[in-house]
Amino acid sequence: MNDILxxxxxxxxxxxxxxxxxxxxxxxxxxxxxxxxxxxxxxxxWVPGVDEVPISVSGYHGTHISFTICDVGSAxxxxxxxxxxxxxxxxxxxxxxxxxxxxxxxxxxxxxxxxAPLRFLIQCLTSNITSSxxxxxxxxxxxxxxxxxxxxxxxxxxxxxxxxxxxxxxFKGFASTKMDLLLGDLIQSDFNLEIFACGPxxxxxxxxxxxxxxxxxKNTQICLADRHIRCGFGICGSCFLDxxxxxxxxxxxxxRGSVLLEVTDFGQYGRKSNGLKxxxx
Amino acid sequence: xxxxxxxIGRVQIRNPLILAAGILGSTFSTLNRAYQEGFGAVVTKSxxxxxxxxxxxxxxxxxxxxxxxxxxxxxxxxxxxxFGKELVKIHSDVKxxxxxxxxxxxxxxxxxxxxxxxIGNSKSVAFELNLSCPHVxxxxxxxxxxxxxxxxxxxxxxxxxxxxIWIKLTPNVKDITIIGEAAIDAGADALVAINTLKAMLxxxxxxxxxxxxxxxxxxxxxxxxxxxxxxxxLYEKFGPKVPLIGVGGIWTWEDIVEYFLxxxxxxxxxxxxxxxxxxxxxxxxxxxxxxxYLVQEGLSLxxxxxxxxx
Numbered sequence: 037m038n039d040i041l042x043x044x045x046x047x048x049x050x051x052x053x054x055x056x057x058x059x060x061x062x063x064x065x066x067x068x069x070x071x072x073x074x075x076x077x078x079x080x081x082w083v084p085g086v087d088e089v090p091i092s093v094s095g096y097h098g099t100h101i102s103f104t105i106c107d108v109g110s111a112x113x114x115x116x117x118x119x120x121x122x123x124x125x126x127x128x129x130x131x132x133x134x135x136x137x138x139x140x141x142x143x144x145x146x147x148x149x150x151x152a153p154l155r156f157l158i159q160c161l162t163s164n165i166t167s168s169x170x171x172x173x174x175x176x177x178x179x180x181x182x183x184x185x186x187x188x189x190x191x192x193x194x195x196x197x198x199x200x201x202x203x204x205x206x207f208k209g210f211a212s213t214k215m216d217l218l219l220g221d222l223i224q225s226d227f228n229l230e231i232f233a234c235g236p237x238x239x240x241x242x243x244x245x246x247x248x249x250x251x252x253x254k255n256t257q258i259c260l261a262d263r264h265i266r267c268g269f270g271i272c273g274s275c276f277l278d279x280x281x282x283x284x285x286x287x288x289x290x291x292r293g294s295v296l297l298e299v300t301d302f303g304q305y306g307r308k309s310n311g312l313k314x315x316x317x
Numbered sequence: 318x319x320x321x322x323x324x325i326g327r328v329q330i331r332n333p334l335i336l337a338a339g340i341l342g343s344t345f346s347t348l349n350r351a352y353q354e355g356f357g358a359v360v361t362k363s364x365x366x367x368x369x370x371x372x373x374x375x376x377x378x379x380x381x382x383x384x385x386x387x388x389x390x391x392x393x394x395x396x397x398x399x400f401g402k403e404l405v406k407i408h409s410d411v412k413x414x415x416x417x418x419x420x421x422x423x424x425x426x427x428x429x430x431x432x433x434x435x436i437g438n439s440k441s442v443a444f445e446l447n448l449s450c451p452h453v454x455x456x457x458x459x460x461x462x463x464x465x466x467x468x469x470x471x472x473x474x475x476x477x478x479x480x481x482i483w484i485k486l487t488p489n490v491k492d493i494t495i496i497g498e499a500a501i502d503a504g505a506d507a508l509v510a511i512n513t514l515k516a517m518l519x520x521x522x523x524x525x526x527x528x529x530x531x532x533x534x535x536x537x538x539x540x541x542x543x544x545x546x547x548x549x550x551l552y553e554k555f556g557p558k559v560p561l562i563g564v565g566g567i568w569t570w571e572d573i574v575e576y577f578l579x580x581x582x583x584x585x586x587x588x589x590x591x592x593x594x595x596x597x598x599x600x601x602x603x604x605x606x607x608x609x610y611l612v613q614e615g616l617s618l619x620x621x622x623x624x625x626x627x
Contacts (some may be wrong), residue, residue, distance in 0.1 A: 271340055
């Protein structure tokens with residue numbers, strides 16, 4: 037618990053709000069001082085009187101910290117509707133983030149809102165990029181309108197591959213399909229490759245399948261995002277993964293592919309707030 | 318090496334450390350893992366007759382100044398039928414205690430029967446009746462503060478099962494021994510003290526209570542002296558014949574010794590797990606410290622019990 041900046045909610049006002057589309061926006065807050073936060077870590081965002089939800093950090097620079105939020109429930113809707121002067125409680129940072137090795141080639145695979153923590157990762161990687169280093173992004177979304185941060189990524193020194201399910205921009209199909217098409221060539225040219233992925237769990241299961249097919253699951257880091265979290269520090273038992281008994285909130289949300297191969301629930305079953313299992317669709 | 322084998326009535330466990338209810342224990346995976354990592358026994362999260370979603374977030378927060386946890390999870394559980402299916406997957410060597418809540422004697426007995434129908438009557442070593450949850454209306458603490466209701470609940474539970482019945486007591490009463498006495502008179506096999514204390518935190522900036530349920534229960538280091546006093550009072554009243562399990566704020570091996578000196582014959586561990594990346598580290602730290610102390614003092618665990626009363 038020593039590495040947690042705010043164990044209890046610290047209420048901050050929204051410094052900046054950028055709307056991406058009708059359902060998604062990025063909120064930026066100013067922390068009281070600089071703090072060590074890793075891509076893949078998350079905060080619990082509290083809307084007093086409504087709810088508190090886990091949200092990945094989507095950007096962090098100096099003291100400015102950003103969260104990208106899509107309307108999926110009462111708390112996220114309320115967050116997106118908040119004005120600049122309103123108070124939001126921040127608890128965190130929680131969880132194990134991505135292990136970032138600077139100078140290593142990276143393949144980043146994002147499905148939908150999974151781009152949020154990966155955008156922070158891309159910011160970190162590109163801030164220290166070397167001339168020989170390749171950073172390849174495969175970003176998938178339902179439509180062109182859902183390809184968050186697209187123009188920002190196009191300006192960065194990375195190779196971008198955009199995919200949409202409806203074909204309204206880039207490759208028509210899933211990012212995992214595109215990954216399957218690209219990975220063989222990438223491995224041939226770059227033996228020293230690390231894969232980073234985030235998105236819906238069913239999608240991540242496909243990503244891991246492709247990685248495993250190419251024998252690179254140990255170098256694949258996957259950030260899970262589909263599960264119910266209460267405490268954030270691994271004690272209440274709400275988010276544990278069967279049947280190795282690791283917590284998503286503290287041991288994760290980022291796991292190595294080789295670990296997830298041991299998780300029988302991965303990509304198949306989540307748990308509701310009452311602990312009952314449900315199947316992912 | 319001092320033998321740490323512990324007896325709680327007729328229940329024998331390999332060491333006196335038990336995973337407390339409500340910590341990790343909502344899935345078979347975590348209960349298996351906690352036992353594998355060294356606990357003497359593990360208590361499940363409390364289960365009731367019907368599914369409950371629990372309270373919205375914030376429902377569990379850590380208070381760094383006092384190494385304490387404030388929670389109002391609200392007895393979230395999938396109901397006894399589904400939970401029974403979960404418990405079937407627990408390894409056969411795990412010493413399992415199933416925690417149960419309910420509002421009436423019938424309610425609680427029906428959950429015991431439901432669990433036994435699912436997992437058989439040999440898998441769990443005890444049922445721990447949670448008559449003490451402070452943050453859900455009409456169940457838990459409200460039940461556990463009425464000596465007559467406690468007597469009826471224990472009496473009926475004892476009549477339907479051969480498995481040991483432990484009663485988890487609330488500290489939120491004027492005299493904990495009155496409730497303890499009602500439970501013992503009705504045939505309870507052990508008393509567990511204490512559950513969390515009624516508590517609240519208010520965020521100064523938002524000017525609102527932090528918990529979605531507004532009120533919650535406090536566990537962790539801040540409540541240890543209250544737990545020690547409860548065990549001391551219970552031991553003073555009942556002496557060594559009633560097994561007492563101390564719980565509340567255990568952070569170090571010295572805390573375990575303190576609970577034993579007060580009169581406990583075993584202890585439960587919960588909030589301190591927040592400080593460790595894996596249960597095995599704290600378990601080994603506590604057991605090593607306890608072993609060293611017993612060897613140094615030339616005492617057995619059993620001999621340590623209740624010494625503060627002499």
